[in-house]
Amino acid sequence: MLEREQGDVAERGYVLIADMLNHLMNGELEAQSAVAAEIVEVGERFGDDDLVALGMMELGHSLVRLGRAPDGLRLIDETMVAVTSGELSPIVAGIVYCNTISFCREVYQLRRVREWTAALTRWCARQPNMVAHKGVCLVHRAEVMTLGGAWDDALVELGKLSEELTRGALNQLARGDTAYREGEVRRLRGDFALAEESYRRASSLGREPQPGHALLRLAQGRREAAAAMIRRVVAETSRGLPRAALLPAHVEIVLAAGDLDAAAGACRELGEIAARQDSDAITAMSWQARGALALAQDDPEAALTASRRAWHAWQQIEAPYDAARSRVLIARACALLGDADSCALELQAALETFTALGARPDVESIAPDKGSRHGLSDREIEVLRLVATGRSNRQIAATLFLSEHTVARHLQNIFTKLGVSSRTAASAFAHDHHLA
CATH class of the missing domain: 1.25.40 (Serine Threonine Protein Phosphatase 5, Tetratricopeptide repeat)
Known part of the structure; x- marks a missing residue:
């Protein structure tokens, strides 16, 4: 049909979308970027706002994937301005909303996900007959709620994804994501049987759990x-x-x-x-991982620095659960450095957050039991009893068929839970509290 046209037309830009997506599916990011730029040029030349938005969105995505995050995110932001200002047709607006939020989830641009999910929610409310994006919208909202610590609200939101809202390809994909997100909340709350069921359902729907x-x-x-x-x-x-x-x-x-x-x-x-x-969330994850590794390597100074940076980053993102987990790492580092008071303060702050969220496994991992175990696991009790007999990490490892690194990690956890900073103090605690 295009070949019969006497001159260039805007429709050529829409046909180019197929080429652009083909390059994306084949992992040809440079080629995808070039075609997306051509689509933008065609749209601008013919004054087609929808075409410009579609091309600019994909150009931004490809630049981010190519490692040019600042340039790509700038284009994505420009595209979303056109969407939120009402310049685009409803069909294209829905496509841009969902594709951009999904992409920002992939690259951990969590602030943008939070902002644009709220905008998508308002947009969906103004489209009473629209079903194509409602399921996706519910999943996005539930993810934002989970990140922000509103776990009960997230489960309610996920429960709204009824059969009525699963019409259309996008909503069918959302079903698998819904099951996985339910599993995540259940796992964090310690409802392991329900989490298992949710992960299995996600797998059956084609979503890697x-x-x-x-x-x-x-x-x-x-x-x-x-x-x-x-x-x-x-x-x-x-x-x-x-x-x-x-x-x-x-x-x-x-x-x-x-x-x-x-x-x-x-x-x-x-x-x-x-x-x-350019992602605060990936940076936070990186610092948190470094902190945990440094603790396992018996380097509390490095662990303290990395864990504090992770905590500050999670605070900026407004992710209370992850921030609390960073504080547990900070507490463990303080304990190894002999700062028992700071260790106790960090653990108390983390415990308050975990309790408020309903993160039962995390509460149980750091809060002393009402009985005589003082929050220690069975394996940690075994390690503590052997420490109290004066055995070295190597001897304990041989006795329990563990690696020395694993024994050292258990010992760090024991120090944190008991609020002590040395083997001698841990041994004394064990004897005083009839754990040895």
């Missing part, structure tokens, strides 16, 4: 299963930005398994991604 499912196995004490899961999905995922969602969990799980080399490699990779991306 990782890294949440692996973290569930870790919370259940099944470290080998957790490690197998996370290693498998990391190996299957291409290097670079797509792995940012997996690497923090990878670090946490392999540290628990005593594999410091794997954790160090994941930390380096996460740091490289953070350096390329």
Whole structure:
């Protein structure tokens, strides 16, 4: 049809969208960027605001993927100005809203996700007969609520995704995301059976239930299963930005398994991604992973610096749960440095946040029990009893069939939970409280 036209027309720009998406699917980012720029030029020449917005959106996405985050994000922001000001047709506005929010989730531009999800919610409310984006909108809102600590509200929002709202390809995809997000909230609250069910449902709907499912196995004490899961999905995922969602969990799980080399490699990779991306969230994840690794390497000074930077970053993003987890790392570093008072203050602050959120596993991991265990796990009790007999980390490792790194990690956790800073003090506590 275009060949029959005497001159150039705006429709050529729309046909180019197919070429642009083909380049994206094949991973040809430079080619995608070039075609997107051509689409913008055609749209501007013919005064087609919809075409300009579609091309500019994808050009921004490709630039971010190419490591030119500031340039790409500037174009994305310009596109969203056109959407929120009502310059675009409803169909294109919906496409730009959903694609841009989904993309910003992928690259951890969480402030933009929060702002534009609120705008999408208002836009959906003005489209009473629109069903194509409502399911996606609900998932986005639930994610924002989860990040902000409103876990009960997030579950309510996810529950609204009824069969009525699953018409259309976008909403069908949203069903898998909904199940996964439900699993995440359930896991964080300690409802492990319900979390398991949600992750299985997500998988049946075609949504990879990782890294949440692996973290569930870790919370259940099944470290080998957790490690197998996370290693498998990391190996299957291409290097670079797509792995940012997996690497923090990878670090946490392999540290628990005593594999410091794997954790160090994941930390380096996460740091490289953070350096390329203009993302506060990825930066926070990188610092938090470094803090945990430094603790496992018996470097409390480095752990304290990294964990404080993570905490400040999470505070800026308004992510209370992640900020509280950073404070636990800060507490552990303070304990190893002999600063028991600061350790206690950090743990109390974290405990208050975990309690308010309903994060039962985290509460139980740092709060003394009403009985005689003082918050220690079965394995930590075993380690403490052997410490109290005067055995070294090497001897304890041999007795319990663990690595020395794992024993050191258990010992750090014991110091944090008991509010002590030395083996001698831990041994005295064990004897005084009939734990040895």
